[in-house]
Amino acid sequence: MGKSDSDSDQKDTSLRRRDFMKLAGLGGVVLVSGLGVRSYAADDYGAPRIGAMGKKATETAQEFYFVQLSDTHWGFEGPAVNPDAQGTLEKAVAAVNGLEDQPDFVVFTGDLTHTTDDDKEREERMKRFQDIASRLKVKTVRYLAGEHDASLDEGAAFQKFFGKLHYTFDHKGVHFIVLDNVSDPSAIVGDAQLVWLKADLKKLRHDAPIVVLTHRPLFDLAPDWDWATRDGSKVVDALMPYANVTVFYGHIHQENHHMTGHIAHHSAKGLMFALPAPMSVAKKAPIPWDAAAPYKGLGFRDIEADVKKAEYEITELPVVKA
Amino acid sequence: MNMNRKRLLQLLGATAVVTLIFGVRVRSGAAAAEQVIHLTAKKFEYSPSEITVKKGQPVVIEIVSLDRKHGFTIPDLKVRSDVKPGGKNIVRFTPDKTGTFNFHCDLFCGSGHEGMAGTLVVVE
Numbered sequence: 139m140g141k142s143d144s145d146s147d148q149k150d151t152s153l154r155r156r157d158f159m160k161l162a163g164l165g166g167v168v169l170v171s172g173l174g175v176r177s178y179a180a181d182d183y184g185a186p187r188i189g190a191m192g193k194k195a196t197e198t199a200q201e202f203y204f205v206q207l208s209d210t211h212w213g214f215e216g217p218a219v220n221p222d223a224q225g226t227l228e229k230a231v232a233a234v235n236g237l238e239d240q241p242d243f244v245v246f247t248g249d250l251t252h253t254t255d256d257d258k259e260r261e262e263r264m265k266r267f268q269d270i271a272s273r274l275k276v277k278t279v280r281y282l283a284g285e286h287d288a289s290l291d292e293g294a295a296f297q298k299f300f301g302k303l304h305y306t307f308d309h310k311g312v313h314f315i316v317l318d319n320v321s322d323p324s325a326i327v328g329d330a331q332l333v334w335l336k337a338d339l340k341k342l343r344h345d346a347p348i349v350v351l352t353h354r355p356l357f358d359l360a361p362d363w364d365w366a367t368r369d370g371s372k373v374v375d376a377l378m379p380y381a382n383v384t385v386f387y388g389h390i391h392q393e394n395h396h397m398t399g400h401i402a403h404h405s406a407k408g409l410m411f412a413l414p415a416p417m418s419v420a421k422k423a424p425i426p427w428d429a430a431a432p433y434k435g436l437g438f439r440d441i442e443a444d445v446k447k448a449e450y451e452i453t454e455l456p457v458v459k460a
Numbered sequence: 461m462n463m464n465r466k467r468l469l470q471l472l473g474a475t476a477v478v479t480l481i482f483g484v485r486v487r488s489g490a491a492a493a494e495q496v497i498h499l500t501a502k503k504f505e506y507s508p509s510e511i512t513v514k515k516g517q518p519v520v521i522e523i524v525s526l527d528r529k530h531g532f533t534i535p536d537l538k539v540r541s542d543v544k545p546g547g548k549n550i551v552r553f554t555p556d557k558t559g560t561f562n563f564h565c566d567l568f569c570g571s572g573h574e575g576m577a578g579t580l581v582v583v584e
Contacts, residue, residue: 324542324567364574
C-alpha cells in the first residue's frame with residue numbers, strides 16, 4: 139500500500155506548514171493538522187462561501203468556485219448499500235441547483251454509470267445519466283470517464299455521449315487538465331497521452347496555476363485495492379517542475395488528501411455508495427446503508443479557487459440537508 | 461535398459477521428479493526446486509483463490525483464462541502479468557519474505573471485477 143501522508147484515518151506529523159496551507163487553504167473548511175485531516179460539511183446550502191480574501195467567491199475575478207461530483211454509478215442496484223439508487227443523483231443535482239451562488243461550472247470525475255457488459259444498456263445508462271445531469275442550472279458541465287464507463291469498450295460510448303476522454307480547458311487564469319486513466323483497462327494513462335500532456339505543459343509558465351482532474355489516484359494509494367494508476371508516477375514526474383499543481387479525483391468514494399512532493403491530491407466522496415478507508419478491512423466492499431443516517435458517506439464538494447495564490451478551499455456538502 | 465533409464469531419470473531430476481507439497485506441484489532439481497501452481501481465471505474469480513508456497517523457492521504460476529483477458533498482480537511482491545485467453549500465461553518469481561499477500565485482477569473486466577482476488581501465503 140502506498141503511504142497516504144495526510145489520510146483522514148492516519149496519523150502523520152510529517153506535513154510541513156507549507157503543505158498544511160496548501161491543503162487547508164485559508165478559509166479553514168478543510169483543516170489539516172499533524173493528527174490528520176478533518177473536513178466539515180456545510181450545514182446550509184444557502185450560506186455564502188467566504189473565501190481566502192474574506193469576500194464572496196463571485197466578488198473578485200481572482201476567485202471562482204466550481205463543484206465536483208463523482209462516482210454516481212447510474213444503473214447500480216444494491217438496496218443494502220443504497221436503497222435510493224435511482225434517486226440519489228437527482229437529489230444531488232437538486233442540491234447543486236439549490237446553492238445560493240451558482241458555481242462557474244460543474245465537473246463529474248468519472249464512473250457516471252455502473253458498468254454493464256451490454257453495449258446497449260451502457261448507452262441507455264449514459265442517456266439517462268445525461269438527462270438527469272442536464273437539469274443542472276449551470277450549463278458548463280465537464281465530464282470525465284471512470285473505468286465503469288469506459289474500460290470495457292475503451293471509451294467508445296462515453297465519447298459518443300460526453301466527448302473527449304482527455305482534454306484541457308482554461309478558466310479565469312487556471313489551466314485545467316483532464317487526464318484519462320481508465321479507458322485502457324490496464325489503468326494506465328499510456329505513452330501517447332503522456333506525450334500529449336508534456337506538450338501541453340511545455341506551453342505553460344512554471345508558476346502557472348494548474349488543476350488536474352482525473353478518475354483514479356495518480357499515486358499508489360492502495361494498489362491491492364486497484365486504487366492506483368500504473369503509470370501515474372510518470373504523470374507526477376511530468377508535473378513536478380510546475381509549482382502550483384493540484385489534483386482532484388474520484389474512484390475511491392471517500393475523501394482522501396495526499397501530497398506527492400508539493401502536489402496535493404484530493405479525492406471526492408461518491409454519490410452511490412461509500413467505500414472503506416484504504417486497506418482498513420480485509421476485503422474492499424461498499425459500506426452498508428445506515429438507515430439512521432441516510433446518505434451517510436455520500437456527497438459532493440465545492441472548490442473555491444484563489445487564482446492568485448493557487449489555493450483551493452474545499453467544502454464538503456451532503457446529498458440532502460441534515 | 462530399464463536400469464539405464466532409471467539412472468537417467470535420477471540424473472535428470474531437475475525436471476523429472478514431481479511431488480506434491482501444500483497442494484502445489486514442486487519440480488525439484490539440483491539447482492532449485494520450482495513450485496508450480498495451476499490457476500484458472502474467469503469472471504470474476506481465480507481458482508484456487510488461496511495458494512501456499514515456500515519462501516526462497518522459485519514459484520511458477522501457470523494461469524489459464526477461461527473467458528477473456530484478465531490481469532494478475534501481487535502488488536506487495538511486484539509481480540504482475542496479463543492473462544490472455546487461449547494458452548498458459550506464465551508468472552515466475554521467488555518470494556523472499558513470508559506472509560499473506562493479496563493478488564487480484566488489474567484489468568477491468570466487468571461488474572464483479574473489484575472482487576476478483578485471492579491470497580498467496582508464503583511460509584518458511
